[in-house]
């Protein structure tokens with residue numbers, strides 16, 4: 151039997167993996183985390199190792215408030231902030247507290263495919279809201295909520311990724327944010343805003359968050375250190391109305407175990423106090439921008455006419471549309487044989503759609519590999535167009 155794996159990423163020899171939305175290992179900030187861990191243990195040793203406060207360590211909440219004020223001009227009040235184990239843990243907790251099996255969750259089409267897995271784990275039914283390059287159609291979402299409720303369906307919440315989304319890279323337009331915040335308040339619809347990528351803009355920051363526009367409406371904003379620092383930290387934050395923060399803190403899991411991931415939260419609080427996050431994020435942004443440019447240039451060179459992709463203004467991904475009739479799921483084995491992998495578009499849809507789309511990540515590999523991956527992909531698409539698949 152081979153050794154058990156240490157990490158989730160599984161690279162296959164000979165295959166250029168454009169599917170994994172993970173950060174390049176060379177960009178994981180081992181040194182600054184090590185320095186912060188050493189300092190945190192020296193300064194807060196026993197407290198770092200105790201059960202943590204349910205809401206998260208006060209030092210980290212204070213740092214997050216100050217950071218949001220610096221970046222966005224408004225600090226959320228402390229009773230609206232809670233430390234989480236990343237977006238995934240927060241979503242699972244919110245599903246536990248806010249939904250019952252059989253409830254409906256409204257999602258974008260396409261959306262972050264692994265959030266769909268979490269919703270499935272909780273027995274939730276997914277209903278896709280149509281959208282376009284400017285984000286979801288808010289009026290349609292409102293009409294769907296009314297129609298579902300008229301049929302005695304419970305709509306637990308609407309989930310969306312408004313900034314540099316996974317998989318499309320798209321960003322919800324400012325006027326749709328206003329409209330969605332107003333609709334959520336009018337309908338009493340909880341909206342979960344997954345802001346995993348908002349800080350990883352390549353050109354300019356995204357418009358104000360739904361949470362900020364909601365003025366106390368039922369919006370929940372989730373952030374994560376996975377994309378900014380390192381996913382192995384399993385650390386993020388939630389902004390929500392004080393009564394929901396209290397409910398989360400009073401949940402059985404937190405009552406029993408204390409704050410989620412307290413030791414890491416203590417280390418990251420120290421890292422923020424040391425001022426080590428901002429220079430790191432600035433470097434990361436620059437690196438991502440360069441890799442985006444390399445991949446987009448290579449796609450323009452190697453993909454045949456009829457292939458298109460969305461503008462990429464932030465985040466990790468390029469969403470590529472192949473000519474109609476091609477099926478990226480059926481084409482994947484051919485691509486892997488040719489030494490390149492991607493995520494087929496269908497995985498990002500709650501029901502149907504995405505057959506001729508695929509997602510490429512530029513966060514993991516160096517420019518030369520991105521270029522070679524695009525070249526191999528171009529050859530595969532040409533073969534597929536000739537009817538090989």
Ligand SMILES: Cc1ncc(COP(=O)(O)O)c(C=O)c1O
Pocket residue numbers: 171235236237238239262311315316344346373374375376381385386
């Ligand atoms: C949109 C989106 N949300 C959440 C996550 C996972 O976040 P976390 O590591 O904080 O659980 C990802 C990771 O790919 C993502 O793309």
